[in-house]
Amino acid sequence: MNGKYFLDTNFLVYCFSEDEPEKQAACLRILQEGQGKIHFVLSTQVLAEFAVVMIGKFKQPPAKIKSIIEDLELFEVVQVDASLIKEAIDIQTIHQLSFWDSTILAAAKNAHCHTVLTEDMHHGARLAGLILQNPFLS
Secondary structure (H helix, E strand, O other): OOEEEEEOHHHHHHHHOOOOHHHHHHHHHHHHHHOOOEEEEEEHHHHHHHHHHHHHHOOOOHHHHHHHHHHHOOOEEEOOOHHHHHHHHHHHHHHOOOHHHHHHHHHHHHOOOOEEEOOOOOOOOEEOOEEEEOOOOO
């Protein structure tokens, strides 16, 4: 493993929630093994979705989530702006994906990532010049 990997929201949720310990261990292992070899990338969309899930679904204290987000800012964070949204619309149109998945791909492409770690899209697919990898499949 080396290069630039984009982390989807579900990856982060598994890192910090305790409802699926096997997935949590897999995500934490990837982060540990990637230290010094992988450049991890997020987007403002991922951070916002992470906050919504952790505060809403998992009832975590907002102050705790703000602290986690401060730590996550150490990764490269792609800003979702008007230009990126227009690119996401193009990806959505071409690949028939949801707008939100298309925005993830647009952000990853914008950051020059080669791989997106997600369980939400088709493992092994190549879309918008990116490889989709489900971190929970061998």
